[in-house]
Amino acid sequence: xxxxxxxxxxxxxxxxxxxxxxxxxxxxxxxxxxxxxxxxxxxxxxxxxxxxxxxxxxxxxxxxxxxxxxxxxxxxxxxxxxxxxxxxxxxxxxxxxxxxxxxxxxxx
Amino acid sequence: xxxxxxxxxxxxxxxxxxxxxxxxxxxxxxxxxxxxxxxxxxxxxxxxxxxxxxxxxxxxxxxxxxxxxxxxxxxxxxxxxxxxxxxxxxxxxxxxxxxxxxxxxxxxxxxx
Numbered sequence: 001x002x003x004x005x006x007x008x009x010x011x012x013x014x015x016x017x018x019x020x021x022x023x024x025x026x027x028x029x030x031x032x033x034x035x036x037x038x039x040x041x042x043x044x045x046x047x048x049x050x051x052x053x054x055x056x057x058x059x060x061x062x063x064x065x066x067x068x069x070x071x072x073x074x075x076x077x078x079x080x081x082x083x084x085x086x087x088x089x090x091x092x093x094x095x096x097x098x099x100x101x102x103x104x105x106x107x108x
Numbered sequence: 109x110x111x112x113x114x115x116x117x118x119x120x121x122x123x124x125x126x127x128x129x130x131x132x133x134x135x136x137x138x139x140x141x142x143x144x145x146x147x148x149x150x151x152x153x154x155x156x157x158x159x160x161x162x163x164x165x166x167x168x169x170x171x172x173x174x175x176x177x178x179x180x181x182x183x184x185x186x187x188x189x190x191x192x193x194x195x196x197x198x199x200x201x202x203x204x205x206x207x208x209x210x211x212x213x214x215x216x217x218x219x220x
Contacts, residue, residue: 043198043211100150
C-alpha cells in the first residue's frame with residue numbers, strides 16, 4: 001500500500017464549478033501538506049502549503065487538512081479553463097512523498 | 109518565483125553518449141532531489157542530497173549518478189545513454205525540515 005493515495009482521474013468539470021481534489025495518507029508522522037499544480041511539459045508549481053489541521057484559503061483555492069482522518073483536500077472555486085492541469089498532493093516529515101496526481105480538465 | 113534552474117530544457121542524443129543534466133538553485137536550500145517522470149505519469153524519486161558531499165539513491169532504481177560538491181549545484185550524469193532513459197527529469201530543492209519543495213522546469217531527454 002502506498003503511503004499517499006490520490007485518485008488519478010481524469011476529472012472533467014464545467015467552467016465555474018467547484019472542484020474537490022483529495023488525498024489520503026497512512027503515515028501519521030507527516031507534518032507538512034502541500035498541493036502542486038503541473039501543466040503539461042512543465043515542472044510542478046507549489047500552490048498551497050499548510051502544516052496544521054483546518055482550512056487555508058488563497059484566492060479561489062482552499063486547502064483542507066484533517067489529520068484525525070488522514071485526509072487532505074484542495075477546493076477550487078469558480079473554476080477556469082486555465083485551471084486545467086494535473087494536481088499533485090505532497091506530504092513530508094523527514095521525507096517528501098507525492099501522490100500520483102489528478103488530471104483535471106475545466107470545460108468552457 | 110522559484111530560483112531553481114535546469115539545463116538543457118530539451119535534449120536529443122544518441123545511444124551510448126555521456127550526458128550531464130544541470131540543476132542549480134540560488135535559495136541556499138540544503139536538500140535537493142531528482143525525479144523522473146514519464147508523460148502523464150507520477151513522479152519517481154531517483155536521487156536526493158541533504159547537503160554537500162551527501163547523495164542517496166531514491167525509490168526508483170536508476171543508472172544515473174549525482175554529485176553535490178557545492179550547495180547550489182546538483183548535476184545528474186548518465187555515462188551511457190539508452191532509449192530506456194528517455195523521460196522528463198525534474199530537479200527540486202527544499203530547506204532543511206522538508207517544507208515547501210520548489211521545482212525546476214525539467215529536462216526532457218530523448219535518447220535515439
